[in-house]
Amino acid sequence: MSATIIDGKAFAERLRGRVAAHVTRLKDGHGLTPGLAVVLVGEDPASQVYVRNKGKQTQETGMASFEHKLPADTTEADLLALIARLNAAPAVHGILVQLPLPAHLNAELVINAIDPAKDVDGFHISNVGLLGTGQKAMVPCTPLGCLMLLRDHLGSLSGLEAVVVGRSNIVGKPMAQLLLGESCTVTIAHSRTRTIEAVCRRADILVAAVGRPEMITGDWIKPGATVIDVGINRVERDGKMRLVGDVDFASAVGVAGAITPVPGGVGPMTIACLLANTVTAACRAHGLAEPEGLTA
Numbered sequence: 001m002s003a004t005i006i007d008g009k010a011f012a013e014r015l016r017g018r019v020a021a022h023v024t025r026l027k028d029g030h031g032l033t034p035g036l037a038v039v040l041v042g043e044d045p046a047s048q049v050y051v052r053n054k055g056k057q058t059q060e061t062g063m064a065s066f067e068h069k070l071p072a073d074t075t076e077a078d079l080l081a082l083i084a085r086l087n088a089a090p091a092v093h094g095i096l097v098q099l100p101l102p103a104h105l106n107a108e109l110v111i112n113a114i115d116p117a118k119d120v121d122g123f124h125i126s127n128v129g130l131l132g133t134g135q136k137a138m139v140p141c142t143p144l145g146c147l148m149l150l151r152d153h154l155g156s157l158s159g160l161e162a163v164v165v166g167r168s169n170i171v172g173k174p175m176a177q178l179l180l181g182e183s184c185t186v187t188i189a190h191s192r193t194r195t196i197e198a199v200c201r202r203a204d205i206l207v208a209a210v211g212r213p214e215m216i217t218g219d220w221i222k223p224g225a226t227v228i229d230v231g232i233n234r235v236e237r238d239g240k241m242r243l244v245g246d247v248d249f250a251s252a253v254g255v256a257g258a259i260t261p262v263p264g265g266v267g268p269m270t271i272a273c274l275l276a277n278t279v280t281a282a283c284r285a286h287g288l289a290e291p292e293g294l295t296a
């Protein structure tokens with residue numbers, strides 16, 4: 001038996017369609033154009049490609065896209081001054097500062113300088129606290145995308161055993177909070193977890209977010225489990241650069257009940273959820289009813 005392949009690319013396309021419909025409604029009904037500002041510090045080529053994709057998709061859904069590219073040696077004061085301007089700009093409803101930042105900049109300080117209402121990454125401490133206490137927050141895009149795929153595939157997640165591998169602030173921790181909110185029994189496993197394979201093998205839902213290429217093999221997976229692969233690792237294979245996940249797809253696909261591929265799984269959902277969060281932020285900023293199905 002081979003697993004169902006969860007098509008994140010197709011799901012993300014449909015989600016972007018719904019985002020675009022809401023944008024049209026906001027423009028026509030309220031004269032409101034949601035706007036997303038993306039800040040990139042430095043010239044990392046992968047980040048540049050990624051920021052360009054975000055800008056393109058932002059415009060394709062009818063929103064305003066503001067790109068701020070700053071030199072790698074930008075001072076913290078200059079970056080904070082830009083964030084203060086974006087916080088005050090009425091046309092900007094969402095602000096994303098591309099991570100990682102160059103080493104001389106304090107990422108925590110910078111992220112916490114963003115107005116929490118415009119923090120479409122959901123990384124500000126206020127949003128982290130709101131999510132952890134089950135209050136209305138901006139929800140981090142990658143975990144939100146994973147949750148949407150899980151709900152679509154499984155319906156109710158209540159009572160299921162979920163294992164999140166990886167404890168980052170960006171994916172692992174918020175993912176665990178969302179799964180807890182869905183009444184899963186949640187375990188966070190990480191590099192120090194003993195008998196990590198046995199822990200993973202308990203999972204009805206296994207979310208891999210460790211950043212280690214193909215670490216999780218088929219024998220770590222409970223037969224029939226739903227596997228969400230958050231990893232995006234560039235590796236060289238037969239002289240070519242290839243993109244692989246944290247899950248060894250070839251061995252996992254024969255054991256899992258369903259699995260997300262890399263590419264074409266979680267990655268496209270992350271960007272679609274960023275656009276969805278921007279619409280949500282614009283509605284909240286203007287006291288308008290938020291569209292259903294765009295957030296957790």
Ligand SMILES: Nc1nc(=O)c2c([nH]1)NC[C@@H]1CN(c3ccc(C(=O)N[C@@H](CCC(=O)O)C(=O)O)cc3)C=[N+]21
Nearest residue numbers: 096097098099100121232263264265266267268270271
């Ligand atoms: N403040 C901040 N927020 C982020 O959300 C953020 C960030 N910084 N820094 C970088 C990471 C990375 N990330 C990705 C999103 C989509 C794809 C994506 O669409 N991947 C495609 C493949 C793209 C390719 O071919 O390279 C896929 O998986 O199918 C990848 C990576 C968001 N990040």
Ligand SMILES: [Mg+2]
Nearest residue numbers: 166167190191
């Ligand atoms: Mg770890």
